[in-house]
Every structure is written in C-alpha cells, then in structure tokens.
Amino acid sequence: MSVLRRGAATALAIARKDALSELRGRQASGSTLFFAALVLLLFGFALGPDSRRLTEAAPGLLWLAIVFGGLLTVARLHQLEVEDGAMEQLALYPVDRRAIYAGKALAGAVAMLALGAVLLPVVAILYAIPIGSAWLPLITTVALGAVGFAAVGTAYAGLTVRMRAREVMLPLLMLPIVAPLLLAAVKATTVALNGDPFGELGAWLQLLAAFDIVMLVAGAGTYGFLLED
Amino acid sequence: MPQTTIYVAPRLAGTHENPPPAVRAVDLARLFGRSPALAGVSVTVEMGRMVALVGPNGAGKTTLLRILATALRPSFGALHIDGVDALRRPEIVRTRVAYLPHATGHYDDLSAEENLRFAATMLGWGATEAGPVVRDALDEVGLTPVARDRVRSFSAGMRKRLALARLLVARPSLVLLDEPHASLDGDGMALVDRLLERWHEVGITVIVASHQSERVARLADATLRLDGGLVAELSGSGIQADLSWPSASGAPVPAGVDR
Numbered sequence A: 001m002s003v004l005r006r007g008a009a010t011a012l013a014i015a016r017k018d019a020l021s022e023l024r025g026r027q028a029s030g031s032t033l034f035f036a037a038l039v040l041l042l043f044g045f046a047l048g049p050d051s052r053r054l055t056e057a058a059p060g061l062l063w064l065a066i067v068f069g070g071l072l073t074v075a076r077l078h079q080l081e082v083e084d085g086a087m088e089q090l091a092l093y094p095v096d097r098r099a100i101y102a103g104k105a106l107a108g109a110v111a112m113l114a115l116g117a118v119l120l121p122v123v124a125i126l127y128a129i130p131i132g133s134a135w136l137p138l139i140t141t142v143a144l145g146a147v148g149f150a151a152v153g154t155a156y157a158g159l160t161v162r163m164r165a166r167e168v169m170l171p172l173l174m175l176p177i178v179a180p181l182l183l184a185a186v187k188a189t190t191v192a193l194n195g196d197p198f199g200e201l202g203a204w205l206q207l208l209a210a211f212d213i214v215m216l217v218a219g220a221g222t223y224g225f226l227l228e229d
Numbered sequence B: 001m002p003q004t005t006i007y008v009a010p011r012l013a014g015t016h017e018n019p020p021p022a023v024r025a026v027d028l029a030r031l032f033g034r035s036p037a038l039a040g041v042s043v044t045v046e047m048g049r050m051v052a053l054v055g056p057n058g059a060g061k062t063t064l065l066r067i068l069a070t071a072l073r074p075s076f077g078a079l080h081i082d083g084v085d086a087l088r089r090p091e092i093v094r095t096r097v098a099y100l101p102h103a104t105g106h107y108d109d110l111s112a113e114e115n116l117r118f119a120a121t122m123l124g125w126g127a128t129e130a131g132p133v134v135r136d137a138l139d140e141v142g143l144t145p146v147a148r149d150r151v152r153s154f155s156a157g158m159r160k161r162l163a164l165a166r167l168l169v170a171r172p173s174l175v176l177l178d179e180p181h182a183s184l185d186g187d188g189m190a191l192v193d194r195l196l197e198r199w200h201e202v203g204i205t206v207i208v209a210s211h212q213s214e215r216v217a218r219l220a221d222a223t224l225r226l227d228g229g230l231v232a233e234l235s236g237s238g239i240q241a242d243l244s245w246p247s248a249s250g251a252p253v254p255a256g257v258d259r
Helices: A003-024 A026-047 A051-092 A097-126 A132-160 A166-193 A201-227 B061-068 B112-122 B127-140 B156-169 B186-201 B213-219
Strands: B023-032 B035-045 B050-054 B076-081 B097-100 B174-178 B205-209 B222-227 B230-236 B239-241
Touching: A003 A026, A003 A051, A003 A097, A003 B112, A026 A051, A026 A097, A051 A097, A051 A132, A051 A166, A051 A201, A097 A132, A097 A201, A132 A166, A132 A201, A166 A201, B023 B061, B035 B061, B035 B076, B035 B222, B035 B230, B050 B061, B050 B186, B050 B213, B061 B076, B061 B174, B061 B205, B097 B156, B112 B127, B112 B156, B127 B156, B156 B186, B174 B186, B186 B205, B186 B213, B222 B239, B230 B239
Parallel strands: B050 B205, B050 B222, B097 B174, B174 B205
Antiparallel strands: B023 B035, B023 B076, B035 B239, B222 B230
8 A cells, every 4th residue: 555545544534533423422513513603693692783784794703603613623523532542542553643633634624614514504594694696605715714724723632632721722822823714714705795896705715725735734744743742 | 262363563674584672672761750650671572472561550560561662752761672763763663563551542432343443444454454354353352242332332341352352453563461451351351361372372572561460470471570660570581671770871860769
C-alpha cells in the first residue's frame, strides 16, 4: 500500500469512527444543534422585533451560532479519545500523525457542515430571509468556513484535551485565531444574501479557501507533537 | 479451543545473522514534576524471551512499559528496540511493538467488531484482509457472540478481552502487557496464559508486568523486580540488568532519588 493510500485509509477510518460515535451518541449531537438554534433565538430576542435590523444581523448571528456549536463539536470529537485512554492507543498506532489530524479534521468539518446546513433554514425562518436563490454560494461559504474552523479546532482541541480547564482554554485559545475566518465568512454570507451586486463574493471565498489551506498545513505539521506525552 | 494465527513482525534488514537485543535500555529515567517514577534502569533483553516485571505499587513498572512502548519519553537515558533507536525513530518501533495498557482504549459507542476493525486498519491491514483477522481474534478471546454489541455495555473483563484481541491483530516483535490478568475471571486468566505461551513459542519477546507474580514467573524465562524506580533484583536467563547505582555510564542523577 502506497504511503498516500495508507494515509487516506487512516484518515477515512478515523473520520468514520468519529462520525459513528457522534451519530450514536445522539444526545450530544442533538444538544449541540439545540444549543446553536437557541443562540439564534436568543439573539433574535435581544435585538428586538425590528425586522430590518434582524435581517442585517442575520449573517453574523448565523456564524456565531455555527462557531459556538462548532466549539462543542471539536471538543467532543477529542473527548472521545480521552475516555478509556483511547488517545494513547491512537498515538501508538504506526500511522502518519498528519493522517490522524486529517481524519479528525474531516470528521469535524463534516459535523460542522451538517450543523450549518441545518442552521441556514433556521435563520431563514427566524429572521424571514429569502435564501432560495443564494443557496449555492451560502453552502459554499458554510463548507469553506467549516473546513477552516475544523482545521483550527482540531489542532487546539488536541492541545487542550489533556488540560483540566479544557472547556475554558479551547475557546480562549481558538477564537482569536478564527477571527479572520469569522469576518470573511460573515462578509461572504452577507454578500451572497444581497445577490453579490459588486462581484466581491469570489474574493471573500478565496480568502476563506486561503485560510483553510494555511490552517490545514499548520495543523497537520503540529498535531503530531500534541499526541506526545 | 480456537487457535488464531499469531502474526509476527519480520526481522529488520541486516539483523538475520546477528540479531540485536529486543530491548536495550540504558539509564532510563522519568520524572513527573520533581518526583522520579523511574530512576535509572539499564536492562537488556534478548529476542524471543519472556520477562516477568514485578514489584510493589509505584515501583515504576507501568512507567517502564510506557517508555518501551514509546507512549512516554524518558527524561534521561537511551532506548533501542530491535536495534532501532526508539527516541529518534519511534515511528519504526511502533510497527514492532504491541502494548496492553491499564486503560483499554476502546470507543464505547462502537461495537467490539468495529473497534477491532478500526485497530486493524490503523495497523495496516487492508479492507479485505481485516475481516478474517478480526473475526479470528474475536473468536480467540471468546467475544464472537457479542461482536456486534456496543462496548459501552461490556464489563471490565470483556473490555480486557477485547484489548487482548487488539494485540492479536498486531504484527509485533515485542509484546508489552501491563497487568493482563486484572479484571479477568478464571477462563480469562487462562486465556492470557495461553496467549503468553503462544507468543513465546513463535519467538516474540514478551515483557509482562503483573501482581500475579508467581503465575507469570512460572511462564517467564526471567524475572525483573523493580523497586523505587530502580532494578532491585534479577533472576533467570536471556536478560542482563545493571543493579549498581548510580550506573557506570555517569548518567545524571534525577532529583529526589536517594539510594
């Protein structure tokens, strides 16, 4: 088996294992979804009944909900490894550490994409936004945002998973790093919802893609050290 | 009684004529904070030998096994496994070592079979080969009837059996076991003894830490007793250890060690 094929098989096995655990632990994924929807609802209450203000704030609120839900998701995907000492076992398998990172990041990205895909219609209903014609750029934005967030989140969850105060440390360390992603994702979502009148959507999507690539490379390069005790 | 195939790591290139020791540890020490869990262990184990690692709680048995498995880096010292520098090339050593730790390392929401299939993939088995290998291993440890049950519902003994099955899916030259008899009933303990004998028969080096010292010593070629993070006693054949301390190599003395 070539190195590349072995790496791909490893990454897919890890992503599949994480996805199965996530799907079977329905309480956890269900509560994440409920929490993210609740964030949207509470922000809606906080901003008041002014429909114009809600429409303007919708892209930012959508991404805040995705970020909060994503934080829980990436933390939980690493929590699986801590229970029963699986992290040590994972570190001892004779596989490329970059493939382990790729598998965990893939699982995180898929979970976040699913979260975003559910939250998009929730936002549309709650804030009365027509997303019918903008669904393709919106899904592209959510996909690129999910990959970038999972790329950063996987590395930082690996760093904090053995810490006692991991629930606090993960957002503290991670949120400043994902600030550019959040900015670009909110801008791209706003532009997509407005029909991209000035043709700037492509630039924001390129920025998101560049962020994803940089963070994936950095995460893959550092994750192996995080597995060492 | 099922008899699954025992897979063995191939000899490394250039080691057929004059095989290096399976383990050569020099002045291995590990500090946790300022307290030494291992205070300078020098030991050489010949290939194919079975060593019983005994000693009281806190003697350093688990720390030594974790270092040998490359799960933990030593604070001082040198380590070669099958002639490979384990501190510089742990990725090679990991292809040759199978380790049974205290924590069994399973995923609770996966079934026994799914856990083992995942392990098989991580250990390099292709999709078609993995099926029979996993089935045989589950059969050997007596978990076939519950192969599709989630591990969350397993008792501690069943979890231990599944961890033993994971060792059977590996292709090691060195097997390290930390309290393999713990949590097991009589049949389970007999299973461990049978596996120890079979690994020994096919030439795999085995180091087993156990509080069942008489049971393990009966099967082993040698017994190494640790106490206070140091080698306290050695008996049997196929193993050499430095009982003088501080050792002749002049390795730094970990803070807090007093002997």
